Amino acid sequence: MEARYITDASGKRRGVILSLEEYQKLLEDFEDLEDLRAADEALREIERGEEEPVPWEQVRDEIGSEYEGPKGS
Numbered sequence: 873m874e875a876r877y878i879t880d881a882s883g884k885r886r887g888v889i890l891s892l893e894e895y896q897k898l899l900e901d902f903e904d905l906e907d908l909r910a911a912d913e914a915l916r917e918i919e920r921g922e923e924e925p926v927p928w929e930q931v932r933d934e935i936g937s938e939y940e941g942p943k944g945s
Contacts, residue, residue, distance in 0.1 A: 873894050878887035890898070917923040 873890070875894075876889040877885045878889065880886050914923065918925055
């Protein structure tokens with residue numbers, strides 16, 4: 873990653889400039905990390921008996937046409 877920094881008069885870094893591609897990749901990675909943390913928390917809740925797993929068929933039926941899976945699935 874190639875970053876350029878914005879500094880104040882004393883030379884302290886105050887900001888960063890990234891290419892749009894690098895910024896978008898960081899956002900995608902951050903969203904993936906948030907999804908993993910949410911999944912880990914859901915698993916812990918199931919293990920503690922606070923939640924029960926929901927079968928895929930039930931989820932699919934509840935979201936209906938919002939989910940368009942790959943052809944043949």
